[in-house]
Amino acid sequence: MVNWSELAAGRTARLKPSAIREILKLTQRGDVISFAGGLPAPELFPVNAIRSAAERVLRDHGSAALQYSTTEGHPPLREWVASRYAGVGAEAVQIVSGSQQGLDLVAKCYLDPGDAVAVAAPTYPGALRAFDAYEVRYREVEIDDDGLVPASLQHALDDGVKLIYVIANFDNPTGVSLSLPRRHAVVDLARRYGVPIFEDNPYGDLRFEGHDLPHLLDLAPELVIHAGTFSKIMVPGFRLAWLVAPAEAMEPIRKAKQAADLHTSTFVQYVALEVARDGFLDERVTVVREHYRGRRDLMLGALERCLGEGFRWTRPAGGMFVWISVPDGLDTTVLAKDAVQAGVAYVPGEAFYGTGRGTDGLRLSYSVATPEQIDSGIARLAAILNGTTPPPASE
Numbered sequence: 594m595v596n597w598s599e600l601a602a603g604r605t606a607r608l609k610p611s612a613i614r615e616i617l618k619l620t621q622r623g624d625v626i627s628f629a630g631g632l633p634a635p636e637l638f639p640v641n642a643i644r645s646a647a648e649r650v651l652r653d654h655g656s657a658a659l660q661y662s663t664t665e666g667h668p669p670l671r672e673w674v675a676s677r678y679a680g681v682g683a684e685a686v687q688i689v690s691g692s693q694q695g696l697d698l699v700a701k702c703y704l705d706p707g708d709a710v711a712v713a714a715p716t717y718p719g720a721l722r723a724f725d726a727y728e729v730r731y732r733e734v735e736i737d738d739d740g741l742v743p744a745s746l747q748h749a750l751d752d753g754v755k756l757i758y759v760i761a762n763f764d765n766p767t768g769v770s771l772s773l774p775r776r777h778a779v780v781d782l783a784r785r786y787g788v789p790i791f792e793d794n795p796y797g798d799l800r801f802e803g804h805d806l807p808h809l810l811d812l813a814p815e816l817v818i819h820a821g822t823f824s825k826i827m828v829p830g831f832r833l834a835w836l837v838a839p840a841e842a843m844e845p846i847r848k849a850k851q852a853a854d855l856h857t858s859t860f861v862q863y864v865a866l867e868v869a870r871d872g873f874l875d876e877r878v879t880v881v882r883e884h885y886r887g888r889r890d891l892m893l894g895a896l897e898r899c900l901g902e903g904f905r906w907t908r909p910a911g912g913m914f915v916w917i918s919v920p921d922g923l924d925t926t927v928l929a930k931d932a933v934q935a936g937v938a939y940v941p942g943e944a945f946y947g948t949g950r951g952t953d954g955l956r957l958s959y960s961v962a963t964p965e966q967i968d969s970g971i972a973r974l975a976a977i978l979n980g981t982t983p984p985p986a987s988e
């Protein structure tokens with residue numbers, strides 16, 4: 594008999610299941626309104642466009658699209674990606690199987706056991722889980738309504754940091770964006786300390802108002818590894834994303850990608866490009882933005898109506914998430930169970946910290962809820978948070 598748990602490599606002790614997936618399991622009960630998952634709205638998936646694109650790809654490029662291909666990615670797709678950035682050539686683009694793979698590859702290539710990564714507190718748990726496998730430590734950086742606080746980042750850098758992880762646009766979990774002055778401050782600090790930045794940008798195209806701000810990549814191309822993805826603007830099931838990085842930085846990443854999976858699905862790359870080309874995707878993104886903007890407005894309106902004194906929440910200008918800070922004395926991990934009993938689910942703040950903090954916050958997503966679910970779900974949630982009797986779950 595083989596004892597698999599004894600045989601498992603030491604690093605597997607650090608692999609934790611996603612707290613969010615555990616909560617999502619609880620929400621399978623039919624009458625629970627879930628603001629927990631951050632899934633894109635499935636009714637926005639361009640199914641017909643994907644069907645006809647797949648047919649055209651098979652008709653016109655059948656054998657090439659079904660063959661092994663290069664690790665770097667399908668050259669015309671790399672060109673399409675490069676054309677979306679100022680001053681980036683196709684050679685700087687590496688196609689990856691989801692930004693999640695990008696996080697893993699970068700950590701594999703640049704983080705040794707014991708290295709410290711500067712992360713916002715709170716931050717995207719998927720990044721923490723990807724980094725955990727490489728036995729790193731975290732230096733938490735405070736954020737406010739303008740994103741990472743430079744003094745706090747500097748404090749972390751003074752303690753010795755190997756990589757800075759930043760979600761500059763419509764952050765997961767807070768919905769907050771890094772302001773323009775802060776973008777400059779963050780790259781200035783990174784330059785001064787000679788520390789690279791991983792800029793994770795899944796939500797940048799989902800802006801509801803205001804103007805696009807420069808990527809950190811635009812401000813400091815020499816020290817930024819930038820990740821973009823098709824997950825939130827096309828479909829997440831393609832597992833298709835990209836990295837942009839300086840040639841020297843990309844070298845080990847390419848080798849690691851080759852060792853991991855040779856290359857990202859050739860067929861998926863062909864089909865995604867076929868859907869994206871000729872401006873279809875840009876038109877589609879306008880529809881996606883309008884949809885989420887409407888849901889965001891409904892959720893903010895409901896929070897305004899229902900939550901009592903002492904609660905604060907973010908007002909995201911894009912993306913999919915709102916973060917609620919609760920008054921002293923409330924514990925969002927404990928209350929999550931009462932909330933599910935009352936028929937509503939959220940993600941407790943603890944899931945977004947590397948260090949066990951966060952019981953004073955929670956994340957809501959408005960991406961998949963219907964308008965009726967937002968109204969009724971926020972009423973139930975508010976009752977739990979305000980300590981009043983929740984309306985019946987059938988309401």
Ligand SMILES: Cc1ncc(COP(=O)(O)O)c(C=O)c1O
Nearest residue numbers: 691692693717765793822824834
């Ligand atoms: C901040 C952040 N990074 C990365 C990802 C994963 O993206 P992908 O589907 O491209 O792997 C997500 C998905 O929710 C995310 O919120």
